[in-house]
Amino acid sequence: MATVGESGEVVREATIPTEPERGFASGISRITATVTRLLADSGWSAGELRGIGLGCAGPVDPAQGTILNPHTLPGWMGGDIVTPLRRAFGCPVRLENDADMALMGECQAGAGRGFDPVVLTFGTGIGGAALVRGQVLRGAAGEHPDMGHVPVDPRGPRCYCGTNGCFESLASGAALAAAAAAHGLGDGRQLFARAARHEPAAEGILRDALSAVARATWTIVHALLPERLILGGGMMDEHYETFAAAANEAIAGATLAPKGRVTVARAALGNRAGVLGAASAVLKRPGRE
């Protein structure tokens, strides 16, 4: 969470654990307390607050302000997060998918600036979001297409999304960590270290994940043909070059895509992409949604 000034500068930041198992009321109360503390630390009154933007792991219903994610936020399912915050702070509150908020941040102040269309993928699970003609791509019912769940390999593991072998189930940080643990190779960090030492089991797991990255990149290129594909999330801090090489190899092989016009970049804003995007969503700056 952060207070963000009108020109997009972060004033104060705070991080709290989500802990959905403590229930929705606890979540609202902890978020409200943290907003109150951030305002005080920033020297702002609630009256000065132009709005609150919220990025949440999807699905969410942006129109109703409700959380529809039984998968990673089970205790919050169906919860209206917008109304209590609007009442507490007396300002507009806007809820969006977290990937959309991060995308808006990167397109305003990071690796997406000046490109259109843009696709962002990121995360421990894999979130994805697309900017088309300056606006976040919305699908049926105004919802967010969950790009992390495009299918990659029908023989892959089952995912909560309902299919086998989707992008997230094969190449997310969580998937790599699970594969490493299942093979007695430690955690995700150890997996990369072992692969760097050319241990065959670790190299095999990583090769499969990079093959999934290449296939998912192929999907994104043929479904949306972005000018820029931004790779974000914690794994990219240390392993961006590895993942970008897999994506670029797929792009180079796509005979139907215009040569040299689909570019790959590392997310530039890290965890700040989400808060900057959320701030821009309530400040409604020109040129972007």
Place this chain on the structure above:
Amino acid sequence: MATVGESGEVVREATIPTEPERGFASGISRITATVTRLLADSGWSAGELRGIGLGCAGPVDPAQGTILNPHTLPGWMGGDIVTPLRRAFGCPVRLENDADMALMGECQAGAGRGFDPVVLTFGTGIGGAALVRGQVLRGAAGEHPDMGHVPVDPRGPRCYCGTNGCFESLASGAALAAAAAAHGLGDGRQLFARAARHEPAAEGILRDALSAVARATWTIVHALLPERLILGGGMMDEHYETFAAAANEAIAGATLAPKGRVTVARAALGNRAGVLGAASAVLKRPGRE
């Protein structure tokens, strides 16, 4: 080809074979002669012509008016089709991907009317096109994302697009006909007849193709989340219910998509979708691009 009046009515129609092997100059000359004949048959002078819209198997460069398709139009590669027609008829000429033109037709006067986003897939090869916020989705370099080439199964056959097991290579009319021929089962029509008689080899080929349709539908739902997925092309005349069932089963299983909000429909305009979309592109009717 057709002459289309201002309110979208088809006045006269003509069909000529493409025959790209006769070279680009021959193509231009045959198209010019057919336009001239259609104008005469319609009782129109060239001066009355508001414009010419052209839908062409992609890739095309709509900005330059050039054909960039070495795969199915090898003799026309790099050809500027817009300039000679503009000179011959003294009116604006607009070139687009044929799937985009068919999509515009269906969204104006067919199965896509009132829905947004819309995805259309169709054809002997598989073309695809998307409407987002009332406009055709354009990607890098203003080009068209080639949705027929989203990957489905990494173990599938090699395609000219550069990957293995893409949607077109597994489920197009051409792919089904090739699979039928390879198994000594006759042509595509005979394949469907044999599958209807429960011949195991034919049933197996069709089952694999429908599984590819389901996977590609899954991809489209998670990349674009359309309100409406339109299935078009010759195979849908007789086999729409079979293909729609596969698509609907995939949609029903997608836990992250809003329930009941992604609908499937048969293309309503047949071969006329392309000419009506091409006409709308030069008439620039309100509400759609």
